[in-house]
Amino acid sequence: MWNGIERFEERREAMPDKVSVRGLQRMKDDGEKIVGVVAWDYQIARIVDRAGVDIVSVGDTVGVNLWGHSNPFEVTMDEMVTVTRAVRRGVRRALLSADFPFGPLQEGTDSAVRAAIRFVKEAGVDMVKVDAAPDFPEAVEAITRAGIPVFAQFGITPQTALRYGVEYNAVPSAxxxxxxxxxxxLIAEAKRLEDAGAVLLNFTNSGPVVGAAVAGAVSIPVVGGFGGGPWLDGRMRMAHAAIGYAATAIDDPPDTYANVARITLDAISSYTEDVRAGRQVAGGVPVPPAAAD
Structure with a gap:
């Protein structure tokens, strides 16, 4: 690590209840799995932090999944700072990361460093997440040199799948x-990112064969979302996906840990029925007998 990150880590590790980058490294070294979630609001942040996750990442996926945008490119840096500040207020123990929206990385290394500094100063992140990191090794190195830990994302993209003749949505398992x-x-990409200073890798669409090979080839932790599994050092998942909090989950129940969308629909439907029937709502003040007649 660069000296700037060492100083950052000394401050973090002085707080014994906090997860640190060094702590994640120890988890990999000890064979303990790392748990990460993507969160976009204060309440979910409080809940997942209490559940004991190690990483809370604020994704630019907030635009599509929470705000109804048609694509993630509509999310701005100002919006990412605002969302990350809200999540920061809910996170006490876990490491907090935030995605660069489309723009700062593409505009050049200086722009990326300025955006990373802004995330630290205005939103209180512990590290920044760089998507398509193999395309921006200079940015990873420059942000690291500025003393800010980098969570670098790479993996099997549609272009990669086309180049090597594999199906993008069917990760090879043999x-x-x-x-x-x-x-x-992919091993070479992971090593380049480690050499550039990344402290953590997010490997998308890894599958068991390539995922295990990459995790074993680098010394830093490798986690993953879709296509990930026990062959990596840990997992990332959107909190909303883990709890089934999406309108589509009502009619098409997901294979997940809960169906909060269905619970919410049932609750709001019951609330609506009570109001229309002239009954007091759950949690409302008691209705005097005369008013109830």
Missing amino acids: ADQVPVEMRDA
Whole structure:
């Protein structure tokens, strides 16, 4: 690590209840799995932090999944700072990360460093998440040199799948289905990101073969969302997906840990029925007998 991150970590580790980057590294070294979630609001942040997750990441996916945007490119840096500040207020123990929206990385290294500093100063993040990190190694290195830990995302993209003749939405699960060239290229990408200073990798669409190979090839922790599994050092998942909090979950129940969307629909439907029937709502003040007649 660069000296700036060492100073950052000394402050973090002085607080014994806090997860630190060094703590994540120890977890990998000890074979303990890292738990990460994506959160976009204060209440969810409080809940997942209490549940004991290690990483809370504020994703630019907030635009599509919470605000109804048609694509993630509509999310701005100002909006990401606002959302991250809200999540920061709910997170006490876990490490807090935030995604760069589309723009700062594409505009150049100086722009990326300024955005990273803004995330630290205005939103209180513990690290910044760089998507498509292999395309921006100079930014990863410059942000690290500025003393800000980098959570670097890479993996099997639609372009990668096309190049090596694999299906993007069907991650290969057998060794004979994985092109050796693809495996070696992804290992090389992971090593370049580690050499650039990344403290944590998010490997998307890894699958068990390439995922295990990459996790074993680098010394830093490797976590993953879709396509991830026990073969990585940990998992990332959107909190809303883990609890089934999406309107689509009402009619198409997801394979997940809860169906909060259905619970919410039932609760609001009951509330609506009570109001229309002239009954007091749950949690309302007691209705005097005369008023009830």
